[in-house]
Amino acid sequence: MMDEEGFSEWYHRMLDENQVVDIRFPVKGMPVYRGAGVKIIKYMRDYLENLLEEDGHEPTYFPVVIPEDLLAAEAEHIAGFEDEVYWVTHSGITPLERRMALRPTSETCMYPMFALWTRTHTDLPIKIHQSVCVYRYETKHTRPLIRSREIMWNEGHTAFATREEALENIETIKKIYTKLMTELLCLPIEINQRPDWDKFPGAEYTIAFETLMPDGKTLQIGTIHNLGQHFSKVFNIQYEDANGEKKLAWQTSYGPGFGRLLAATISVHGDEKGMRLPPAVAPTQTVIVPIVFKETDRENVMSFIGKVEEILKSQRIRYTIDAGDERPGAKYYKWEQRGVPLRIEVGPKDVEKKHVMLVRRDTGEKTTATLENLDVGKMLSDIQKNMREQAKKKFEERTYTAKDEKNLDKHLGEGIVATGWCMEDQCAKPIESKGTILSINRDKKAKCVICGAEGVEIKVAKTY
Amino acid sequence: MMDEEGFSEWYHRMLDENQVVDIRFPVKGMPVYRGAGVKIIKYMRDYLENLLEEDGHEPTYFPVVIPEDLLAAEAEHIAGFEDEVYWVTHSGITPLERRMALRPTSETCMYPMFALWTRTHTDLPIKIHQSVCVYRYETKHTRPLIRSREIMWNEGHTAFATREEALENIETIKKIYTKLMTELLCLPIEINQRPDWDKFPGAEYTIAFETLMPDGKTLQIGTIHNLGQHFSKVFNIQYEDANGEKKLAWQTSYGPGFGRLLAATISVHGDEKGMRLPPAVAPTQTVIVPIVFKETDRENVMSFIGKVEEILKSQRIRYTIDAGDERPGAKYYKWEQRGVPLRIEVGPKDVEKKHVMLVRRDTGEKTTATLENLDVGKMLSDIQKNMREQAKKKFEERTYTAKDEKNLDKHLGEGIVATGWCMEDQCAKPIESKGTILSINRDKKAKCVICGAEGVEIKVAKTY
Numbered sequence: 001m002m003d004e005e006g007f008s009e010w011y012h013r014m015l016d017e018n019q020v021v022d023i024r025f026p027v028k029g030m031p032v033y034r035g036a037g038v039k040i041i042k043y044m045r046d047y048l049e050n051l052l053e054e055d056g057h058e059p060t061y062f063p064v065v066i067p068e069d070l071l072a073a074e075a076e077h078i079a080g081f082e083d084e085v086y087w088v089t090h091s092g093i094t095p096l097e098r099r100m101a102l103r104p105t106s107e108t109c110m111y112p113m114f115a116l117w118t119r120t121h122t123d124l125p126i127k128i129h130q131s132v133c134v135y136r137y138e139t140k141h142t143r144p145l146i147r148s149r150e151i152m153w154n155e156g157h158t159a160f161a162t163r164e165e166a167l168e169n170i171e172t173i174k175k176i177y178t179k180l181m182t183e184l185l186c187l188p189i190e191i192n193q194r195p196d197w198d199k200f201p202g203a204e205y206t207i208a209f210e211t212l213m214p215d216g217k218t219l220q221i222g223t224i225h226n227l228g229q230h231f232s233k234v235f236n237i238q239y240e241d242a243n244g245e246k247k248l249a250w251q252t253s254y255g256p257g258f259g260r261l262l263a264a265t266i267s268v269h270g271d272e273k274g275m276r277l278p279p280a281v282a283p284t285q286t287v288i289v290p291i292v293f294k295e296t297d298r299e300n301v302m303s304f305i306g307k308v309e310e311i312l313k314s315q316r317i318r319y320t321i322d323a324g325d326e327r328p329g330a331k332y333y334k335w336e337q338r339g340v341p342l343r344i345e346v347g348p349k350d351v352e353k354k355h356v357m358l359v360r361r362d363t364g365e366k367t368t369a370t371l372e373n374l375d376v377g378k379m380l381s382d383i384q385k386n387m388r389e390q391a392k393k394k395f396e397e398r399t400y401t402a403k404d405e406k407n408l409d410k411h412l413g414e415g416i417v418a419t420g421w422c423m424e425d426q427c428a429k430p431i432e433s434k435g436t437i438l439s440i441n442r443d444k445k446a447k448c449v450i451c452g453a454e455g456v457e458i459k460v461a462k463t464y
Numbered sequence: 465m466m467d468e469e470g471f472s473e474w475y476h477r478m479l480d481e482n483q484v485v486d487i488r489f490p491v492k493g494m495p496v497y498r499g500a501g502v503k504i505i506k507y508m509r510d511y512l513e514n515l516l517e518e519d520g521h522e523p524t525y526f527p528v529v530i531p532e533d534l535l536a537a538e539a540e541h542i543a544g545f546e547d548e549v550y551w552v553t554h555s556g557i558t559p560l561e562r563r564m565a566l567r568p569t570s571e572t573c574m575y576p577m578f579a580l581w582t583r584t585h586t587d588l589p590i591k592i593h594q595s596v597c598v599y600r601y602e603t604k605h606t607r608p609l610i611r612s613r614e615i616m617w618n619e620g621h622t623a624f625a626t627r628e629e630a631l632e633n634i635e636t637i638k639k640i641y642t643k644l645m646t647e648l649l650c651l652p653i654e655i656n657q658r659p660d661w662d663k664f665p666g667a668e669y670t671i672a673f674e675t676l677m678p679d680g681k682t683l684q685i686g687t688i689h690n691l692g693q694h695f696s697k698v699f700n701i702q703y704e705d706a707n708g709e710k711k712l713a714w715q716t717s718y719g720p721g722f723g724r725l726l727a728a729t730i731s732v733h734g735d736e737k738g739m740r741l742p743p744a745v746a747p748t749q750t751v752i753v754p755i756v757f758k759e760t761d762r763e764n765v766m767s768f769i770g771k772v773e774e775i776l777k778s779q780r781i782r783y784t785i786d787a788g789d790e791r792p793g794a795k796y797y798k799w800e801q802r803g804v805p806l807r808i809e810v811g812p813k814d815v816e817k818k819h820v821m822l823v824r825r826d827t828g829e830k831t832t833a834t835l836e837n838l839d840v841g842k843m844l845s846d847i848q849k850n851m852r853e854q855a856k857k858k859f860e861e862r863t864y865t866a867k868d869e870k871n872l873d874k875h876l877g878e879g880i881v882a883t884g885w886c887m888e889d890q891c892a893k894p895i896e897s898k899g900t901i902l903s904i905n906r907d908k909k910a911k912c913v914i915c916g917a918e919g920v921e922i923k924v925a926k927t928y
Contacts, residue, residue, distance in 0.1 A: 091601035137555035
């Protein structure tokens with residue numbers, strides 16, 4: 001747990017010093033993604049796209065611009081986005097015949113095409129995805145990767161013949177996103193159905209994935225929307241069923257934010273030494289540091305490292321050798337800050353003993369292994385597992401229940417707080433002045449934290 | 465060789481019926497990329513990015529918008545692009561303080577950051593790349609994948625301490641692009657240095673890669689620009705050399721167009737049956753067609769196919785089984801049109817003989833193989849090699865030399881024509897009214913095709 005200011009300082013330093021993003025690009029809210037950032041996102045993207053494609057999603061790419069008439073076709077949707085879209089109005093010095101928005105999300109540009117692709121029930125389901133940027137002119141304080149104006153994500157979009165299939169798809173996507181977040185990125189998550197006032201513009205309801213940042217605020221890292229028939233009605237996505245009757249399709253859309261997932265991965269696992277990257281997404285999984293104080297030792301050490309390299313290659317490990325001029329201590333410091341999960345040290349004594357020294361970033365634990373016993377793949381998967389467990393434990397420790405306002409006040413800002421709400425507007429207001437209502441569990445009774453009347457359980461947190 | 469109209473009809477039908485792109489998106493020049501198109505581009509992108517990163521390029525992502533003052537900083541550059549950039553002018557209903565262009569290429573948004581990253585000679589070289597779309601409001605007739613207003617590409621950008629290193633980098637990129645085009649996509653290419661009047665705005669010179677389309681026109685599929693110190697001067701990319709002297713960096717930039725590479729791959733290898741995809745980039749490398757006329761045969765055939773599947777899986781082949789209700793002939797037709805390199809047929813007689821029937825898409829050749837001898841990986845690499853050779857042969861047959869205007873007229877529109885030019889403006893005009901001068905070879909003498917005076921060799925073609 002870090003305070004807001006301490007975390008913010010740490011976070012910005014990590015992004016900068018580890019070449020994740022550079023915020024000096026002269027457009028507010030649009031940083032430059034550098035090597036480390038792009039690589040981690042690439043691993044996420046490939047992992048997610050594979051899962052989606054195994055589930056039958058087709059990859060696709062839709063244009064970045066949406067003509068105004070399409071964006072405005074669904075009333076709730078345009079009302080939700082009209083204040084924050086960027087408009088393209090000119091080409092060269094010539095005004096365009098009609099303005100086009102930079103996509104804030106792609107429902108309205110995709111679904112007219114869905115209508116063209118859908119004739120009979122055999123054309124359904126449609127399940128597509130694309131990894132692209134979307135654009136939202138955030139008026140709130142921007143923060144790199146967390147609240148940007150250019151947002152990297154993957155968006156999935158579907159059309160089904162029945163409501164049941166759409167609901168099934170939502171369950172599948174829940175599993176896929178959970179796998180991405182917990183298996184690959186070791187992030188502990190909660191899945192919450194948002195209150196009605198917080199749903200996606202044009203959706204029946206929205207399910208959100210959140211994790212918890214070190215300063216006690218939750219970060220929404222993905223959403224799934226049940227669109228019902230709102231958009232299929234507007235865009236006329238109709239199919240002929242087996243009896244020749246015309247019916248409207250049922251739709252869902254969803255997306256995790258790659259920038260936010262990156263921010264969460266860096267923040268949730270980080271410590272006072274810097275980043276700690278889960279091995280599965282670490283651009284460098286292992287760094288080899290030669291320890292050479294006397295020049296006469298160099299040849300021996302480097303030739304032994306050559307053998308280590310062969311092993312790492314055969315185990316398909318992403319590794320680097322830091323043979324630079326810095327002192328070993330400076331190298332350790334640098335690679336620890338960059339979050340490299342495993343360090344291999346080789347000095348003259350190690351060569352003598354025919355082993356290497358292994359130092360885990362997650363625990364700091366030091367062990368040795370002979371070349372015969374060097375199973376880096378196994379060590380990395382142990383680290384991956386341990387990091388997942390460590391993060392889960394921290395997350396669970398910061399889940400609270402508050403029976404009264406005093407307790408609610410105490411724990412808000414530390415984590416996610418379960419409490420009660422009578423479902424009356426006048427009690428929602430004071431709660432939402434303290435934090436955000438993440439979800440309302442109508443099946444679970446609880447006394448309202450404000451007025452004490454019978455109510456239902458809600459989850460509240462301070463949020464990004 | 466097809467005539468222009470015949471090719472155009474064939475090309476559009478392939479894109480549509482094989483779900484490569486859908487041109488019905490309601491913004492001119494911006495089609496929707498569908499499954500087959502996105503997958504082929506993904507294979508290209510991954511292959512290219514790997515080669516670039518092996519050469520030390522870091523992946524990166526720069527914002528899609530470029531503030532007007534940056535875009536306009538280099539005079540030749542803005543003059544070259546100002547008529548065709550899209551301008552973002554508003555967010556919501558509020559005019560932006562300064563207009564921003566959708567990137568037409570990223571020199572002017574990247575190089576101010578290069579200046580921040582460069583202090584001393586140890587900060588160089590900078591070599592980065594990104595796979596993104598760029599935006600150009602083409603006023604010429606648009607054509608899907610070939611002349612679009614949203615262009616998918618990979619762009620590489622560098623800064624070096626010396627001109628020699630920049631020149632070396634150009635040679636490396638020539639090799640990498642050649643590998644992408646000829647090894648992966650089996651495309652025959654020519655590399656030509658463009659005449660001065662045709663270089664990239666702001667470059668010292670431009671090298672272009674072109675291939676030849678079935679209608680006899682060349683298609684430019686990639687370029688490399690030697691930027692000299694034009695941009696480093698404007699954006700102040702300075703480094704301190706080993707002696708403490710301030711010096712300007714030397715720069716290059718380059719990019720192949722993924723859309724055009726896709727267009728070329730489809731067109732160069734296609735035949736009257738449809739697409740023929742090089743195995744390395746075929747989304748489906750092998751289709752298995754069960755031949756079942758009697759229901760009683762089904763179980764036997766499908767269980768044998770199960771064994772074939774195991775083999776394909778172990779050989780990491782991208783395959784599909786077409787067990788649908790259509791007749792085998794209809795299936796053959798469909799998969800041949802989609803360009804699947806190899807078809808495996810299994811009927812009751814094949815099961816009896818314990819073999820499968822193999823049909824190559826490139827030659828139509830039919831062979832059989834027992835399960836023990838089924839090496840699909842080897843067959844696919846033979847097909848890849850044969851397609852490369854077939855295409856190269858066709859390309860070479862369509863390379864001409866013209867000594868007089870009559871011959872030039874005859875061969876223009878069939879392929880690339882070498883001829884002579886006296887280097888005078890008044891003779892360039894009539895030549896360029898017939899075709900485009902791709903390159904000027906000052907080292908090779910040739911008589912001017914117009915006036916007959918001593919001159920140098922040029923290459924001319926009709927171009928896209």
